[in-house]
Amino acid sequence: MKKMTYGEAIREGMSIRMREDKDVLVFGEDVGAFGGCFGVTAGMFQEFGEERVRDTPISEGVIIGCAVGAAATGLKPIAELMFIDFLTVGMDQLVNQAAKMRYMFGGHISLPMVVRLPAGGGVSAAAQHSQSLEAWLTHVPGLKVVYPSTPQDALGLMLSAIDDKDPVMFIEHKAMYAQKGEVKDFVPIPLGVGEIKRKGSDVTIIATGKMVHEALAAAAELEKDGISCEVLDPRTLYPLDKELIRTSLEKTHRVVIVSEENKRGGYGGEISAMISEEYFDLLDAPIARVGALNTPIPFAVCLEQYVLPNAKDVVNAVKGIL
C-alpha cells in the first residue's frame, strides 16, 4: 500500500512498463527535463533518458501521427498532449489514421499506442484549456477511451492501456493531478471493467472522471436524508461495462448519469440512450442526466463554477427521480 497522487500514479504506470519493455517510450511537448506542463513526467527524463522521454516541438498533428507510425512499426508509444483541447489540431491523425488503420487494412496492422489527454475544468483555464471531449472520442470506432477517477485506477488503467493493441485515449482530469489516494495494486485493471465506488440500493449514480467525487459527495449528503446511492464509475468509456450497469439497475431501478461534458451530445447521453434501449424494463423512473451547461467554459471563477456540474446538482437530480 502506498499513498500517491493521481499524477504520480500515471507516472508510475508508465514507468513500470518502461522499466520492463524497451519498446515503450514517451513523447510530447515539454515532457523531458521540464517534466510536463502538469509535472506528470517529472523525473522520467532522468530515469529513462532523452531517447525514451522525448520533447517534441509544438506540433500536435505530428505528435499523434508519429505515435501512429511508431506503433505501426513495432513500438508502444505514449504521446502526451498538453491539453485535450489541442486534439483539434491533430484530429486527422487520430480519427482518420489511428482509429481506422486496423480496419481499413483488413486487420493486418495493430496500433498499440496511448494518447494522454489532460481534460476538464475547474482551474480557470477558460474555453480552450478546459473542455471535456469524451463524446468526440467515444464516437469514433477504433478508439478505446479510459477516464480514471483515482490514483489506483489511473495506475492500473495505464498499465492496461500500454499493454493494449489498439489506440487508447487516456483522459486525465487536470484538477485531480494533486489528489492523493491509496494505491495497493500495481497490476493492470482491465479495460471495460467498471467499479462500484460506493454501494447503495435506492439510486445508481453513474459518474466519470472527477464527477465520481462529486457523486460520492452527493451520496454522502443524501445518506443524511436516508437515501442510499450506489456510485458506479465505468472507468473505461469504451468499451463500456454494460453488465455492471445492468446489475446495479436490477437493484436500484433508478439512474442518474453525471458527466462534466456540456450536456448536448455528450457521452452521458449515449449511456442514457443505451439504458433506455436495453434496460428500460429495469427502470422505475425516468433517467436523469447531470452535465455542464451548453456553453464554452468561462474564465471567471464564479462563472466557471456556475457552468460546471457539482455535487449539489447531483443531489437535486437524485431527489428529482425518487
Next chain:
Amino acid sequence: MKVNETIIRDMYLSMKKIRAFETTAMNVFAEGKIPGFVHLYIGEEAVATGVCSHLRDDDYITSTHRGHGHIIAKGGDLKYMMAELFGKSTGYCKGKGGSMHIADASKGILGANGIVGAGHNISVGAGLSAKYRGTDQVCVCFFGDASTNQGTFHESLNLASIWKLPVIFVCENNNYGISMSQERHQAIRNVADRGAAYGIPGITVDGNDVFAVAEAAEEAVKRARSGLGPTLLECKTYRHRGHFEGDPGSYKPAEEQAEWLEKDPINRLVSYMKENDVLTEEGIRELDAAIDSEIEAAVKFALESPDPELFRAVEDIYDNITEEVRVR
C-alpha cells in the same frame, strides 16, 4: 549510380507492371466492375520505381490516394491489390479498404492514404521507430506537390530534421492538386526549395527519368541509413489521366499534355534500352507478355473471389472487440 542490365530490366518490369495494372484498373472501372474512386499513377511510374530500387523489404513507405504504383514498386502482390479494388474478401484489406487504403505490413507498406498529407506524419513515426530500435531501416514518404501546403508537411519535415530521422520525403510534383496547377497553389516552382527551411537537402530531379530518380534516391537513402537524417527529393512528373477516373482533366492545356506525353518515362527507358542494346525488341515483348499474364491472372483471381461475408463488417475494428451485427 552504376546501372547494369539486371537493374535496368527490373526497372522496366516495375514501370511496365504499374502501367499495365493501372491501364487494367482504368478499363475495369470504366466497365463498372469496380466501385468507388480510382486515382491512377500512369505517367509517374519512374518515381516509385527509381526510389524503391534502393529499398529493402524491411524498409517502410507511406503512400497516397494515388498509391498503386508505390505498392507495386515496393513489392505488393497484384492479385491481392486487384481483389481489393474489386472489394473482394481475398483483397489486401478483405474488401474493407479499397484502392485508397492498400497496405502490406510484411513489405513495409504502411498504407495508401485517403487524406492528403497524412503520410508525412506517419512516416516520421516509422523513421523514429527505425532509429530508436537501432536498425538501418529507412522510410520513404511519397506525396504530391499539393500536399506540401498541408500543415503536416511542415510539422513532419521539421521533426524529422531535428531528430535526424531516416526519412526520405519524395515529392511527386505532377504540377496539379486536383484541378489547381502548381503556379496557382503555391508561389514557388521547386518544392525542393522548402528543404532549406528545415536545414535538410532539397533536390529536384527529372521525375520521368528513372535513372535520375534512382541516382538521387540512392544518395538520399544512403544519408538516411547512415544517420544523417532526412532529404527532400522532388521529382518533376505528370499524371496522364485526370485526378480520378471520370475527371476529364480539362484544366490541363493540350500543349502541356502533348509535351509531357513526349516525355513518357516508359518510352524513354525503352529508347535507352534499345540504343544501349540492353534488351531487344523481342526481349521486351517477352517481358510484356509475362506482365500481361500476371495482370490477367490478377483480374481472374479478383473476379473469381467471393464477396466478403456481411458479418465481417464488424470485425477488425479492434484487436479484441467484435461489434454488434445488424439484425434484420
